[in-house]
Amino acid sequence: MPRTIWDSSVGKKTVMAVSGIVMLLYLVAHMIGNLKIFFGPEDINQYAHWLRTMGAPVLHHEWALWLVRIVLVLAVVAHATSAYQLSRRDIKARPSKYVHKKAKSSYATRTMRWGGIILGLFIVWHILDLTTGTVHPGGFEHLHPYQNIIDTFSTWYGNVIYIVAVVALGFHVRHGFWSAAQTLGVGSATRDRVLRAVADVLAVLLTLGFVAVPVGVMTGVVS
Amino acid sequence: MKLTLRVWRQKNADADGGMSTYEVDGISQDMSFLEMLDTLNEELILRGDDPVAFDHDCREGICGACSLVINGDAHGPERTTTCQLHMRSFRDGDTIDIEPWRAAAFPVVKDLVVDRSAFDRIIQAGGYVSVPTGAAPEAHATPVPKADADAAFEHAECIGCGACVAACPNGSAMLFTSAKVNHLNVLPQGAPERETRVLDMVGQMDDEGFGGCTLTGECATACPKGIPLPSIAAMNREWLRATRKVSRG
Numbered sequence: 001m002p003r004t005i006w007d008s009s010v011g012k013k014t015v016m017a018v019s020g021i022v023m024l025l026y027l028v029a030h031m032i033g034n035l036k037i038f039f040g041p042e043d044i045n046q047y048a049h050w051l052r053t054m055g056a057p058v059l060h061h062e063w064a065l066w067l068v069r070i071v072l073v074l075a076v077v078a079h080a081t082s083a084y085q086l087s088r089r090d091i092k093a094r095p096s097k098y099v100h101k102k103a104k105s106s107y108a109t110r111t112m113r114w115g116g117i118i119l120g121l122f123i124v125w126h127i128l129d130l131t132t133g134t135v136h137p138g139g140f141e142h143l144h145p146y147q148n149i150i151d152t153f154s155t156w157y158g159n160v161i162y163i164v165a166v167v168a169l170g171f172h173v174r175h176g177f178w179s180a181a182q183t184l185g186v187g188s189a190t191r192d193r194v195l196r197a198v199a200d201v202l203a204v205l206l207t208l209g210f211v212a213v214p215v216g217v218m219t220g221v222v223s
Numbered sequence: 224m225k226l227t228l229r230v231w232r233q234k235n236a237d238a239d240g241g242m243s244t245y246e247v248d249g250i251s252q253d254m255s256f257l258e259m260l261d262t263l264n265e266e267l268i269l270r271g272d273d274p275v276a277f278d279h280d281c282r283e284g285i286c287g288a289c290s291l292v293i294n295g296d297a298h299g300p301e302r303t304t305t306c307q308l309h310m311r312s313f314r315d316g317d318t319i320d321i322e323p324w325r326a327a328a329f330p331v332v333k334d335l336v337v338d339r340s341a342f343d344r345i346i347q348a349g350g351y352v353s354v355p356t357g358a359a360p361e362a363h364a365t366p367v368p369k370a371d372a373d374a375a376f377e378h379a380e381c382i383g384c385g386a387c388v389a390a391c392p393n394g395s396a397m398l399f400t401s402a403k404v405n406h407l408n409v410l411p412q413g414a415p416e417r418e419t420r421v422l423d424m425v426g427q428m429d430d431e432g433f434g435g436c437t438l439t440g441e442c443a444t445a446c447p448k449g450i451p452l453p454s455i456a457a458m459n460r461e462w463l464r465a466t467r468k469v470s471r472g
C-alpha cells in the first residue's frame with residue numbers, strides 16, 4: 001500500500017465517519033434507555049442494574065458495560081483527532097478570506113466544529129455528573145439513576161447545559177450522518193434524498209428523545 | 224450602464240494586495256463581463272495605469288481559463304463561466320466586487336490571475352488512460368453501456384476552471400478530482416488503471432495543499448458545468464474499493 005488510510009484526507013474522513021456512526025448507534029440506544037424514566041424508578045433503576053449484568057453468565061459483572069465504554073472512548077478519540085487534523089488542513093487550505101462574503105451552507109454545516117467542541121465538553125460534565133457523581137448537585141447514589149437524574153434537572157444550569165448540548169447534537173447529527181454516508185460512498189443522485197431525510201429524522205428523534213427527560217423533570221411528570 | 228468596480232489588485236505573488244475602486248461608464252447590457260473589464264483596461268491604459276490582469280481564453284465557456292469571484296460567487300450570479308456572464312445580470316449603478324480564486328493551492332500570480340497548475344499535477348498523477356500507439360482501434364471492439372457512457376460524459380464536462388475550489392470554504396479540490404476520476408473509472412478504457420488512478424490522484428490532491436471535503440455542497444452550486452455533488456461520494460467509493468484491493472495485494 002503506497003499510503004496508509006490515515007495519511008489520506010479521504011481516509012481520515014472515513015475514520016471520522018465510522019467512529020461517528022459507532023457513537024450514533026450508541027446514542028440511539030442511550031436515548032431509548034433514558035426514556036425508561038417515564039415508567040418510574042423501578043424500571044430505570046433495574047435497567048441500570050441490567051447494564052452491569054449484560055451478557056452474563058458468559059461475561060463477568062460489568063464486562064459488557066466496560067467493553068461498550070472502551071469502544072466509545074476509542075470512537076471519541078478517533079473522531080476528535082481526525083476532526084482536529086482535517087480542520088487544521090482545511091483552514092490552512094483557505095488562508096485568505098474573500099472581502100465579499102456570503103454564507104451559503106446550512107446552519108448545521110457551518111456549526112460542525114463548534115458543535116463538536118460543545119459536545120466534547122458536555123460529555124466530560126455529563127460523566128462527572130451522572131456516572132462518577134463528582135460534580136453532582138444532590139447526594140449522588142450509585143445505581144439509582146432515577147433520583148440522580150431528578151437532582152441534576154432540578155438545577156437551572158443542569159437543564160441549560162443539557163438542552164444546549166442536545167440541540168447541538170441534533171445539528172451535528174443532521175449534517176454528520178449525511179456527511180458520513182457520502183464519505184463511505186453510500187451517496188448517489190437517487191439515494192441522496194433518502195439519506196437527507198434519514199439524517200433529519202435521526203436528528204429530530206434524538207433531540208426530542210433526550211430533551212424529554214429534563215422537560216419531564218421540569219414539568220413534574222417525573223418526580 | 225455606469226458601474227463602480229472594486230477590484231483586487233496585487234503586483235505579484237509576494238506583494239500585499241488590496242481592493243481598488245474604479246468607475247466605468249458606457250457599459251452595454253449585451254457586453255460580457257470580460258468585455259466590461261476590457262473597457263476598464265482600455266481606460267486604464269490610456270491613463271497610463273497598469274491594466275487589471277485576469278485570465279481568459281476561448282470566451283465561449285469551454286476552456287476553463289476565466290476565473291473571477293464576483294460579489295462572492297465564483298463566476299458570478301449566473302450558473303455559467305465568467306466569459307458567458309453578461310452585464311444584463313447587473314443593474315445600472317451597481318457596485319461589483321471582483322476577487323481572484325482564494326485557495327492556498329492557487330497562489331495569486333498578479334491581480335485576478337491565480338496559478339492553477341496544481342490541477343495539472345493532479346491530472347498527471349492519474350487523469351489519463353494508457354493506450355498502445357498504432358492504428359485507431361475498431362470503434363465496436365469495446366462496447367460501452369449507454370448508462371456508463373452518459374456518466375462518463377457528465378463528468379467529462381469538467382473544464383478544470385477551479386470554481387469548485389474557489390467556492391469551497393476549505394479550498395478543497397474534491398469535486399474536480401472526482402469528476403476526473405469518475406470520468407475514466409466508469410469506462411472500460413479506464414479499467415486497467417482504475418485503482419492506481421483514484422489513489423494517486425487523491426494523494427496528489429492532498430500533497431498540493433487542498434482542503435478536505437465537509438459536504439457543504441458549495442462546489443456543486445458554483446460549478447458552471449453542473450458536475451453534481453454525488454460525484455464526490457462516487458469517488459470516495461472508488462477510493463475505498465481501491466484501498467481494500469491494494470491492501471489485499
